[in-house]
Amino acid sequence: MTVTITPEKIQVTNESDEVTFDTDDRLFFAADYIVGSLNIPERSTAHRRTYSHTLESCSAEADKIVGVINLDVSGVNIDAGVPGFGWFNAGGTYLHFLDGSNSSQAYPHGEVGRMSTYTFYCEGGNLKCFETTFLNNVNPFNGNILFTQRAFTLHYRIWCGTFDQ
């Protein structure tokens, strides 16, 4: 490894002569590391809404997040979401619930009819979570069969930041 310092640039190279650090790099940096929990209440069909949950304040410059989430369903076993023993990548959108429904065929899997998703993001100096919950009825020809997505808690550990310009 070598550290090279000139008036214009500082570089670090490894044993393979690959540059591992360069002051021209546009690094992701964060001013805030936010720890918290978001409680999602029970939601039942027919429920089709979006929610923008404002969680914490953060740097106004933050426009990207890096972090992890953990699902707590308080011991209730549900066929939805990631297992509670893990912490999962919080980038992009987390798909929590996915199921089928259909208006002309028998339950359950004629069409994708139920999804709930959660996206962590930074906007205007706040860490937010955008929730979409679309829980259609199952089969109108067999009666409106209600479905319930159980309440759960999303624990999060999020760096709010941006890339160097």
Added chain:
Amino acid sequence: MGLKFRAVKTAGQDAKAAIIEGSDDVLYDPYVDLSRVRCHSDFLYPSFTTTVSGSLTLPSIGADSARYHTYELYEHGIDGHPFVTGRILNHPSSGVHVALEGSVPFSGDSQGFARWLTLGASPTHVILHEQTITRIGVSMPSESFDYVLEISDLTVEDYDTSPPGGAILSITPDRMTLGEGKFDTSKRYLKAVAEEDKNTNFVGGETLVTGADSSLNGALSFEYSNGEYTYRKQFRFGSTPVENLDFTPNTAPVKL
């Protein structure tokens, strides 16, 4: 304008160190002009220390069924849950590398039935959770893919904003540390690069949007996009899409 190292310790305040251009105002407050800051001890830089390559075979799934399964990809040997990211190499539908950030659809059909994969860590392993439903009369075949995992030395249990310790600024012939170890050139950091130099697309926000038709009984429309790979299920009522779900995700080409 040349670069310079600056470090300061004021009584009653945390020490600061930075690589900056121009006047020292950005040492005391980097937000004065972020364009003159190359590295600053006020900031946090999520770091990665281990890269792992592997492949995974997903089993076939029968028609009209569901699968919820967690695969153990790599025994990380870290005390706690490390932060992990990664990418699917040469994703079969798109041919591009797809970041394993959030939930990623793998090998979906036009009706919206896909395997959704979410990357994480247990106390012992890097794990990948699959959530899949299959359509009436349509099974899913067994499929394989290659992946790369990037594992952080930061864990959920141990990480806070306090620095690991050490000098406010240290430069040796082969290493530079800054901010009492907050930044250490022996580690790797997430950086935005030119398109041709990237490992993958970093995802900074929404990758999946959902809509619905006007009835409460029909199918959903949804669209996944990581900037390069788009997977959509667009339900149509008659000949008209229910909703226009086209969106542009907040992404950046990155390299670790």
